[in-house]
Amino acid sequence: MTLIILGKDITEKQITDFNQAWNTAFDKDKVILDKATINPADKIFFEYDHDILVAVARLRKISPIYVGEVGYQEEVWGLCDVSVCGTKGRGYGKKLVLHSIDYCKHHGIKSLIGLHGKDTTLDNFYTKCRMLINEDIPKRMTRIKNNEILTLGHCNISYLPKDPFVEFVKNSKDVIKVPHSW
Ligand SMILES: CC(C)(COP(=O)(O)OP(=O)(O)OC[C@H]1O[C@@H](n2cnc3c(N)ncnc32)[C@H](O)[C@@H]1OP(=O)(O)O)[C@@H](O)C(=O)NCCC(=O)NCCS
Numbered sequence: 001m002t003l004i005i006l007g008k009d010i011t012e013k014q015i016t017d018f019n020q021a022w023n024t025a026f027d028k029d030k031v032i033l034d035k036a037t038i039n040p041a042d043k044i045f046f047e048y049d050h051d052i053l054v055a056v057a058r059l060r061k062i063s064p065i066y067v068g069e070v071g072y073q074e075e076v077w078g079l080c081d082v083s084v085c086g087t088k089g090r091g092y093g094k095k096l097v098l099h100s101i102d103y104c105k106h107h108g109i110k111s112l113i114g115l116h117g118k119d120t121t122l123d124n125f126y127t128k129c130r131m132l133i134n135e136d137i138p139k140r141m142t143r144i145k146n147n148e149i150l151t152l153g154h155c156n157i158s159y160l161p162k163d164p165f166v167e168f169v170k171n172s173k174d175v176i177k178v179p180h181s182w
Contacts, residue, residue, distance in 0.1 A: 002099045007042030018044060018081075021056040025083030032081060033058070043103070047096045054086030055096040059104075059112070062182045065165075068174030076165045077104065078182040079114040079158070097129040101160065111165040115155040126158035133158055137169055141176045152178075 005014060015033050022032045033044075039060055047055040058080045065072040079100055084093045104112045114131070115138065116122040123133045138152040159166045169176055 001048045002096070003046040003048065004103060005044045005046070006040065007038040007044065008040035010038065010044055014044070014046070017046070017053055018056050018058075021053060021085035022081055022083045024085040025055075045096055045100060045103075047092055047099070049086060049092065052086065054090075054092040055082075055084045057082045057096050057100055059100060059109075060182045062113075062178055064179070066177040067169060067172055072165065072168070074111065074164060075109060076111040076113060077109050079112055080182065082114070093125065094129050097126070097131075101130070104160075111163050112160055113163070113165065114158040115152060116158065118154055118156050123156060123158075129158075130160075131158040132161060134166065134170075137166065137176070140169070140174070141178055143178050143180045145180050 010018075010033075012035075015035065015038075018033045019031055023029055041061055043059040045055075045057045045059070046053060059077050060080060062076045062078045065076055079097070082093060082097060084096075086092050101112065104110075114126065116126070118135065126133060133156050135156045137157050138155045141152040141157075142149050143152065144150070157166070
């Protein structure tokens with residue numbers, strides 16, 4: 001079963017569950033989600049197997065985006081923090097990503113993108129989730145952190161076939177500016 005909660009409705013218990021799931025998946029000890037930074041429109045996914053939480057993920061609208069100096073007006077959503085806290089390799093991650101894609105299709109979201117490290121094997125995982133991979137677009141993506149302009153060239157982007165944002169930026173040579181975090 002997949003539970004989908006909006007950021008504005010999430011409870012403290014669900015925030016704790018999300019953080020625990022993320023830390024289990026990544027083998028880290030961090031606060032990833034908290035009331036202060038959560039976006040009210042975020043969509044938080046909780047995947048359960050017989051009432052046991054096995055995976056989480058978060059969708060956030062990426063806004064604003066500039067391609068060159070022009071603001072990209074259509075909605076682009078980011079697929080973030082895909083984390084399996086149940087046993088890995090049992091299909092939970094794929095199920096959750098496919099649910100997220102399905103959710104987008106049913107809610108008029110035409111652009112859903114994710115970023116993952118080039119130095120990982122995650123191209124394969126996202127391909128299994130019916131997404132496509134591009135390594136050139138992130139080389140033109142920048143974000144500003146503490147007045148420093150960073151490129152995302154160390155990442156690959158995953159996206160859905162015929163994604164209008166990806167098609168648009170493929171036809172451009174301009175720099176793509178995205179928010180520091182999404
Ligand atoms: C990556 C992750 C989400 C995958 O979830 P999972 O439940 O273990 O994977 P699934 O069982 O759903 O695998 C689906 C397919 O992807 C493949 N796959 C899974 N993890 C993979 C990985 N890390 N690298 C390459 N391929 C992978 C599987 O072999 C499987 O292929 P198949 O359908 O041919 O059998 C999970 O391992 C995880 O939480 N990792 C740590 C956090 C992380 O890196 N998240 C991604 C952030 S961008």
